[in-house]
Amino acid sequence: MTGLRQLHREQVRDAISAAAISLFLARGFDEVPVAEIAAAARVSKPTLFKYFPAKEDLVLHRISDHQGEFARVVRQRAAGEHPLAALHRHFLEALARHDPVTGLNDQPEVMAFRRLAFGTPSVAARLLHFMSLDEDALTAAFAEAPEIPDALTASLLAAQVLAAHRVLAKHNWQALADGRTLAEVEPEALHRADRAFALLRHA
Template sequence: MTGLRELQRQRLHEAISAAAIALFLERGFDEVPVTEVCAAAGVSKPTLFKYFPTKEDLVLHRIADHQGEAARVVRGRAPGRSPVDALRRHFLDGLARHDPVTGLNDRPEVVAYHRLVFSTPSLVARLFHHMAEDERELAAALAETLDGLTAGLLAGQVLAAQRVLARRTWQLLADGAPLREVEPEAVRAAEHAFALLAAQLDVPPPAP
């Protein structure tokens, strides 16, 4: 059960981020100084950086909340289910519930959020930092049943595939395609991507 202090911490964390994102969406990430975010959120600069190590984390914590998710999916998969199939099922479930992290969400604020992330170089760079952490965790989970090299290669390919799928789906929505048309295409693309990943595991390595 979440204690009162932890609940207050979570609320302040979300309030600071919400104030920051509202300013960034209005004027641009690079145009809003941290001091202005502090004033809008009613916190000091040391308090802000206690909750968010970098300015970029004010935006990306919503994505970073999924940190380690792929590794947890692999470790928690049902007996007999392959890691790739478990990750495939998890991604398809995310599409079905229109999880913003899959790109398949047409709420204006979500589309605008993704546009902010993808159009800001420092946010893209920080996003890749989070992905590198996620890749290491996924590789470690996969290495429990695969050799280390295969686990590392597969981890990188899975996360790259999910990133490409999410950005592709978001771009279709951002370009004005209706959700009802984008959703089946997003599912088809995901099935295709994970089929390619699964097929690679069945290909023997080249002779030395």
């Protein structure tokens, strides 16, 4: 029963977020009241806030499965693999499957979602908070790695990895937003990723 209850909660959470994002993409984040989202998702307003304490979380739920991902990659890397090599490999794999978080995805809804997330000040600010949590988690993972000499290096490196990921995704998305094709942008995205991680390894 516990498993079924959790599954139901996840289904309700997904349905609320999907209804909200659909409305936001159609009319804009600030133009859609929470009461309308609750009605569209067929839940009460208190129920909505039970699942999503902040309106901005309705947007970020779509990428919540990536929370703590960098730390997991470092902790689950193969024996003998350098943490940065693991993160580099992971990013290249994400590019290959055109994961939206890499910016290398030209599906109209994905492009619109990115404009929503980064073009809405309150959502962008909330996203920075999520990134800060990711940075803390990655710092802790780096601190456990024997290849990282001390806590300061772990902290600095985590900040640089998060910044590199953000910049790479921004360049990829902007190239597509400028009207270039995925086939044109993908080789450049791979080159940028290789260059970014080379800089991180030799910094």
